[in-house]
Amino acid sequence: MRREKSFTKNLSSLDEVFAFISTYLQHANVTDVFPIHLAVEEIFANMVRYNSQNFSDIVISIEKSGKTLRIHLSDEQAEPFDVTKVKSPELNVPLPQRKVGGLGLHLVKQFVDQVYYEYENHHSIVILTKTLET
Amino acid sequence: MFHIEKTSSEEVALIGRLDAAQAEIARQTFNTIQSTMTVDFQQLDYISSAGLGVLLMTQKRLNDIGHSLKLIHMQRHIRDLFTFAGFDQIFLIEP
Numbered sequence: 001m002r003r004e005k006s007f008t009k010n011l012s013s014l015d016e017v018f019a020f021i022s023t024y025l026q027h028a029n030v031t032d033v034f035p036i037h038l039a040v041e042e043i044f045a046n047m048v049r050y051n052s053q054n055f056s057d058i059v060i061s062i063e064k065s066g067k068t069l070r071i072h073l074s075d076e077q078a079e080p081f082d083v084t085k086v087k088s089p090e091l092n093v094p095l096p097q098r099k100v101g102g103l104g105l106h107l108v109k110q111f112v113d114q115v116y117y118e119y120e121n122h123h124s125i126v127i128l129t130k131t132l133e134t
Numbered sequence: 135m136f137h138i139e140k141t142s143s144e145e146v147a148l149i150g151r152l153d154a155a156q157a158e159i160a161r162q163t164f165n166t167i168q169s170t171m172t173v174d175f176q177q178l179d180y181i182s183s184a185g186l187g188v189l190l191m192t193q194k195r196l197n198d199i200g201h202s203l204k205l206i207h208m209q210r211h212i213r214d215l216f217t218f219a220g221f222d223q224i225f226l227i228e229p
Contacts (some may be wrong), residue, residue, distance in 0.1 A: 011153075011154050011155040014153050015155070018153075026206045027224060034180065034211045035211075037180065038180075038182055038215070041153055041154060042183060043184075043195055045154040045182075045184065048154075060152060073169050091219070091220030091223075092220065092223070094224075095193060095224045096194065096196070096197070098190060098224060100183070100186070100191070100222075101189055102189040103186060103187070103219060104182070104183035104184075105181045106218075106219070107182075107183055107215065107218055107219060108186060109175055110218040111218075126152075
Protein backbone atom coordinates (compact mmCIF):
# COMPACT_ATOMS: atom_id res chain seq x y z
CA MET A 1 0.00 0.00 0.00
CA ARG A 2 1.44 3.34 -1.07
CA ARG A 3 0.00 6.77 -0.41
CA GLU A 4 1.06 10.13 -1.78
CA LYS A 5 -0.01 13.69 -1.07
CA SER A 6 1.10 17.23 -1.91
CA PHE A 7 1.55 19.88 0.74
CA THR A 8 1.98 23.63 0.54
CA LYS A 9 5.58 24.51 1.30
CA ASN A 10 4.94 26.18 4.64
CA LEU A 11 5.36 25.17 8.28
CA SER A 12 1.60 25.66 8.70
CA SER A 13 1.20 22.46 6.63
CA LEU A 14 2.71 20.37 9.42
CA ASP A 15 -0.65 19.49 11.01
CA GLU A 16 -1.80 18.07 7.65
CA VAL A 17 1.50 16.25 7.21
CA PHE A 18 1.18 14.60 10.63
CA ALA A 19 -2.44 13.64 9.92
CA PHE A 20 -1.45 12.07 6.58
CA ILE A 21 1.39 10.07 8.18
CA SER A 22 -0.72 9.03 11.19
CA THR A 23 -3.59 7.81 9.03
CA TYR A 24 -1.24 5.69 6.95
CA LEU A 25 0.59 4.24 9.96
CA GLN A 26 -2.69 3.38 11.64
CA HIS A 27 -3.84 1.43 8.57
CA ALA A 28 -0.44 -0.26 8.42
CA ASN A 29 -0.66 -1.21 12.13
CA VAL A 30 2.44 0.77 13.02
CA THR A 31 2.13 1.97 16.61
CA ASP A 32 5.47 3.71 17.20
CA VAL A 33 4.51 6.95 15.47
CA PHE A 34 6.80 9.44 17.23
CA PRO A 35 10.09 8.66 15.42
CA ILE A 36 8.35 8.80 12.03
CA HIS A 37 6.66 12.12 12.78
CA LEU A 38 9.94 13.58 13.98
CA ALA A 39 11.96 12.42 10.97
CA VAL A 40 9.37 13.68 8.48
CA GLU A 41 8.98 17.03 10.25
CA GLU A 42 12.72 17.67 10.34
CA ILE A 43 13.12 17.00 6.59
CA PHE A 44 9.95 18.93 5.71
CA ALA A 45 10.97 21.93 7.85
CA ASN A 46 14.40 21.83 6.26
CA MET A 47 12.87 21.99 2.78
CA VAL A 48 10.69 24.93 3.86
CA ARG A 49 13.63 26.83 5.36
CA TYR A 50 16.14 26.32 2.57
CA ASN A 51 13.87 26.72 -0.42
CA SER A 52 11.16 29.17 0.55
CA GLN A 53 11.64 31.47 -2.45
CA ASN A 54 9.41 29.41 -4.71
CA PHE A 55 5.92 28.18 -4.08
CA SER A 56 6.17 24.64 -5.38
CA ASP A 57 4.62 21.90 -3.28
CA ILE A 58 6.37 19.28 -1.23
CA VAL A 59 5.14 15.81 -2.21
CA ILE A 60 5.29 13.11 0.43
CA SER A 61 4.82 9.44 -0.36
CA ILE A 62 4.83 6.62 2.17
CA GLU A 63 4.94 2.89 1.65
CA LYS A 64 5.29 -0.08 3.95
CA SER A 65 6.59 -3.19 2.30
CA GLY A 66 7.15 -6.15 4.59
CA LYS A 67 8.93 -4.71 7.60
CA THR A 68 10.38 -1.76 5.72
CA LEU A 69 8.85 1.69 5.77
CA ARG A 70 9.96 4.07 2.98
CA ILE A 71 9.09 7.73 2.94
CA HIS A 72 9.92 10.08 0.05
CA LEU A 73 9.83 13.84 0.44
CA SER A 74 10.18 15.64 -2.87
CA ASP A 75 10.66 19.39 -3.17
CA GLU A 76 9.96 20.46 -6.73
CA GLN A 77 11.98 23.21 -8.40
CA ALA A 78 14.60 23.28 -5.69
CA GLU A 79 18.29 24.06 -5.80
CA PRO A 80 20.43 21.07 -4.86
CA PHE A 81 20.92 20.83 -1.10
CA ASP A 82 22.09 17.51 0.22
CA VAL A 83 20.76 17.37 3.76
CA THR A 84 22.65 14.17 4.45
CA LYS A 85 25.89 16.17 4.27
CA VAL A 86 24.88 18.51 7.10
CA LYS A 87 27.35 18.06 9.94
CA SER A 88 26.02 16.89 13.30
CA PRO A 89 26.60 19.37 16.11
CA GLU A 90 29.21 18.60 18.76
CA LEU A 91 27.19 17.07 21.60
CA ASN A 92 29.94 16.67 24.18
CA VAL A 93 30.83 20.32 24.62
CA PRO A 94 29.89 22.67 27.47
CA LEU A 95 26.66 24.65 27.22
CA PRO A 96 28.17 27.92 25.92
CA GLN A 97 29.63 26.06 22.91
CA ARG A 98 26.52 24.04 22.11
CA LYS A 99 24.96 24.88 18.74
CA VAL A 100 21.40 24.34 17.53
CA GLY A 101 22.30 23.98 13.84
CA GLY A 102 22.33 20.45 12.47
CA LEU A 103 20.48 19.02 15.44
CA GLY A 104 17.39 18.11 13.39
CA LEU A 105 19.34 15.99 10.91
CA HIS A 106 21.28 14.38 13.72
CA LEU A 107 17.98 13.31 15.32
CA VAL A 108 16.59 12.02 12.01
CA LYS A 109 19.63 9.75 11.71
CA GLN A 110 18.96 8.37 15.21
CA PHE A 111 15.34 7.55 14.43
CA VAL A 112 15.46 6.06 10.93
CA ASP A 113 17.85 3.51 9.46
CA GLN A 114 18.87 5.35 6.31
CA VAL A 115 18.63 8.84 4.84
CA TYR A 116 19.28 9.21 1.10
CA TYR A 117 19.40 12.32 -1.02
CA GLU A 118 18.71 12.52 -4.76
CA TYR A 119 18.56 15.47 -7.13
CA GLU A 120 16.89 15.02 -10.46
CA ASN A 121 15.11 17.43 -12.85
CA HIS A 122 15.17 20.19 -10.23
CA HIS A 123 13.53 17.86 -7.72
CA SER A 124 15.27 17.65 -4.37
CA ILE A 125 14.34 14.27 -2.92
CA VAL A 126 15.01 12.86 0.54
CA ILE A 127 14.27 9.19 1.12
CA LEU A 128 13.93 7.80 4.63
CA THR A 129 13.85 4.08 5.32
CA LYS A 130 13.15 2.39 8.62
CA THR A 131 12.90 -1.27 9.53
CA LEU A 132 9.88 -1.71 11.76
CA GLU A 133 9.96 -3.95 14.79
CA THR A 134 6.31 -4.91 14.70
CA MET B 135 -1.99 22.24 19.17
CA PHE B 136 0.42 23.70 21.66
CA HIS B 137 0.31 26.09 24.55
CA ILE B 138 2.21 27.00 27.69
CA GLU B 139 0.63 27.40 31.12
CA LYS B 140 2.26 29.33 33.91
CA THR B 141 1.43 27.11 36.88
CA SER B 142 3.33 29.19 39.47
CA SER B 143 5.93 31.95 39.62
CA GLU B 144 8.62 29.27 39.29
CA GLU B 145 6.99 26.70 37.03
CA VAL B 146 5.54 26.48 33.53
CA ALA B 147 3.83 23.50 31.85
CA LEU B 148 4.19 22.65 28.16
CA ILE B 149 0.98 21.20 26.72
CA GLY B 150 0.33 19.50 23.39
CA ARG B 151 2.69 19.24 20.42
CA LEU B 152 5.65 21.58 20.06
CA ASP B 153 6.56 21.35 16.37
CA ALA B 154 8.40 23.82 14.13
CA ALA B 155 5.16 25.73 13.43
CA GLN B 156 4.63 26.28 17.18
CA ALA B 157 8.21 27.09 18.15
CA GLU B 158 7.67 30.84 17.84
CA ILE B 159 4.96 30.68 20.54
CA ALA B 160 7.39 28.87 22.82
CA ARG B 161 10.19 31.31 21.96
CA GLN B 162 8.08 34.32 22.93
CA THR B 163 7.23 32.85 26.33
CA PHE B 164 10.70 31.53 27.09
CA ASN B 165 12.24 34.88 26.18
CA THR B 166 10.39 36.41 29.15
CA ILE B 167 11.94 33.98 31.68
CA GLN B 168 14.61 35.76 33.72
CA SER B 169 15.34 33.32 36.56
CA THR B 170 15.48 29.62 37.40
CA MET B 171 12.31 27.90 36.20
CA THR B 172 10.88 24.38 36.34
CA VAL B 173 9.37 23.18 33.05
CA ASP B 174 6.75 20.45 33.39
CA PHE B 175 6.69 18.10 30.36
CA GLN B 176 3.94 15.76 31.57
CA GLN B 177 1.36 16.95 29.01
CA LEU B 178 3.82 17.47 26.19
CA ASP B 179 3.31 14.71 23.62
CA TYR B 180 5.73 15.84 20.93
CA ILE B 181 8.78 18.02 20.45
CA SER B 182 11.22 18.38 17.55
CA SER B 183 14.52 20.22 17.00
CA ALA B 184 12.77 23.59 16.73
CA GLY B 185 11.49 23.26 20.30
CA LEU B 186 14.82 21.90 21.50
CA GLY B 187 16.44 25.00 20.00
CA VAL B 188 14.20 27.28 22.08
CA LEU B 189 15.11 25.38 25.25
CA LEU B 190 18.82 25.46 24.40
CA MET B 191 18.87 29.20 23.68
CA THR B 192 16.99 29.86 26.94
CA GLN B 193 19.35 27.66 28.93
CA LYS B 194 22.36 29.48 27.47
CA ARG B 195 20.87 32.89 28.29
CA LEU B 196 19.88 31.92 31.85
CA ASN B 197 23.23 30.25 32.46
CA ASP B 198 24.98 33.54 31.72
CA ILE B 199 23.07 35.18 34.58
CA GLY B 200 23.49 32.28 37.04
CA HIS B 201 20.11 30.61 36.47
CA SER B 202 18.82 27.53 34.64
CA LEU B 203 15.82 25.51 33.49
CA LYS B 204 14.87 22.30 35.31
CA LEU B 205 12.87 19.82 33.24
CA ILE B 206 10.44 17.41 34.93
CA HIS B 207 7.88 14.67 34.18
CA MET B 208 9.03 13.79 30.66
CA GLN B 209 7.28 11.02 28.78
CA ARG B 210 9.61 8.17 27.84
CA HIS B 211 9.91 8.89 24.10
CA ILE B 212 10.72 12.54 24.79
CA ARG B 213 13.28 11.57 27.44
CA ASP B 214 14.96 9.35 24.81
CA LEU B 215 14.99 12.25 22.34
CA PHE B 216 16.73 14.46 24.91
CA THR B 217 19.38 11.78 25.36
CA PHE B 218 19.92 11.50 21.58
CA ALA B 219 20.29 15.28 21.43
CA GLY B 220 22.83 15.24 24.27
CA PHE B 221 20.51 17.51 26.24
CA ASP B 222 20.74 15.30 29.33
CA GLN B 223 24.22 16.79 29.79
CA ILE B 224 23.14 20.42 29.72
CA PHE B 225 19.78 20.25 31.52
CA LEU B 226 18.79 18.95 34.92
CA ILE B 227 16.11 16.38 34.03
CA GLU B 228 14.05 14.86 36.83
CA PRO B 229 11.42 12.08 36.63
